[in-house]
Amino acid sequence: MFVEWLRGLAAGVRRLDSVSRAALVILGALFLAAMLAPVIAPYSQSHQIDIVGMKNHAPSLAHPFGTDRFSRDVLSRVLYGARISLTVATLAVLVSAIIGTLYGLTAATLGGVVDTVLMRLLDAMLSIPRVLLLIAILALWSPVPLWMLVLLLGITGWFGVSRLVRAEALSVREREFVVAARSLGAGAGRIMLRHLLPNVLVPVIVTTTLGIGNVIVLEAGLSFIGIGAREPAASLGTMFQDGTEAFAGTWWAALFPGVVMVTTVLCFNILGDALRASLDPRHLHRARVGTGTAPLHTAE
């Protein structure tokens, strides 16, 4: 049923420029490497090779990213760290996207008083600073299991998505095919899931893509102040924090996780922006009107 929609998505990806394609490729490689960490990493993340003889070794052929102050292989830990950071961020953003989409769609479909109440509630939740809330919760409950971290990041991150979805759904709702569906007897649930949802997914995909980068940084920040993922399970943030303790002497312990993190976030942001441009029919339209190759409202 969503074939056409998927085809549109594929076409959108094909329209990407070379920079964002590169970003997509880098992300793909990163994801693959991270998910295969147990297979491809030379050591386990907590393996201490030789506490006395192998600590704080600079990058070499045997240890391309060097070893840290506990004589652990930094490359291996970066792979495992990327695995945790990417998993946590992706799942958290998915949780946000699902909650936000359902919330926004409900508000827009039911409208009236329900909409007003839901939106004022959202305003109230938006007024709570996300980072401070997370710090408060994690400081009280730390250490939390990773799935809890995912949930916490997820349920504090959907407000923007739901606003966006509601705004988009409100405009779709006024389009004639929704009135037509109602005039043919479709109920609220059918309108919401069949007629509104598929037509608001594009902005959700874009914000979700951009959101992954944000959550990686957020998670790294929490790990940096010691309340995110806990040792010995490494996330990129934990490793960066650990590495900065002796940055002058062992720069590699902080630099490599940092570089991977920045690259990942940058790629997600580039991809998100590019998807916005290539999937959004309005952007597309503007581009075509701009070049004067197609008249308004072509029937193609």
Next chain:
Amino acid sequence: MPDPLLSVENLRTYFYTDAGIARAVDGVSFNIGAGETVGLVGESGCGKSVTALSILRLIGSPGRIEPDSRLMFEGRDLLRLSEGEMRRVRGNRIAMIFQEPMTALNPVFTVGDQIAEVSRVHEKKGRKVAWNRAVEMLELVGIPAPAERAREYPHQLSGGMRQRIVIAMALMMKPALVIADEPTTALDVTIQAQILELLGDLQQKFGTSILLITHDMGVVAETASRVIVMYGGEIVESAPVDRIFANPHHPYTEGLLGAMPKVGQERERLQTIPGTVPPPTNWPAGCRFHDRCRYSWERTERAHPPLYEIETGHLSRCFLAEEPQRRAQPHEPMVAQS
């Protein structure tokens, strides 16, 4: 005379906006008989579409159908039905055809899927049956290779094809009444004729009544047996179609007919009605048309005319019914002077 299929009685649909109460439909009453085609005519903003949406109870906040309105349909007052009962009427007993076949179809589903949806909402006989019914309907509305077309998406079809799809959706459940809101306005003239012919054929086949909303008097002349002219949220004239064309009574109807090009006549500039429909929050006092009327006089600015019966079945909301001699003295309308 048997009970009409639909009897609209004193329909008033008001919108409670910040700018005041918009009386979009303000006391409209008319009947539609079984198998009859009634044309509902008027300019944009005169209340035609709101009347149509009111009949299906699709008016959203801040709009409201006033409680003393009645919509008698097949022996029941639609305004007294629960939302669930009303959903079983929509698409099943009363269906609607929209103006823009481009936007009346969901871009992300195949057309077959969308036609089948109507069956799935009302018949609940499963996906397969619904799909087969959709393909049958496509054939019925004259789409060649219906099984293949059913798997295509709206953007792959031409405007005329899409309007046929919309018609197939509306007629899926063989409704007693189809409300067609400007069904041909967005189409090429040649396609318009085809679509009107199709509607007529299907009406014959199913015995459906049609409420045809349009601003095109030509379309009305071709299809309708009776015409209702609306202005300012009210009915200003209502008559059998031949009477309207032969002997229009209300100056607004006269204006609409004058604005219509005629074949085989001396080429001359089309007449226009000066001014525009006033905002529904602020209908003029007296006759709502008086400031655009060529015959208005002091009485029309003061008093609101009732519907006069000019002859059997011919109603007109104009004081000319009482003072026909005024028709001899047309003048510049007030809006044209100011």
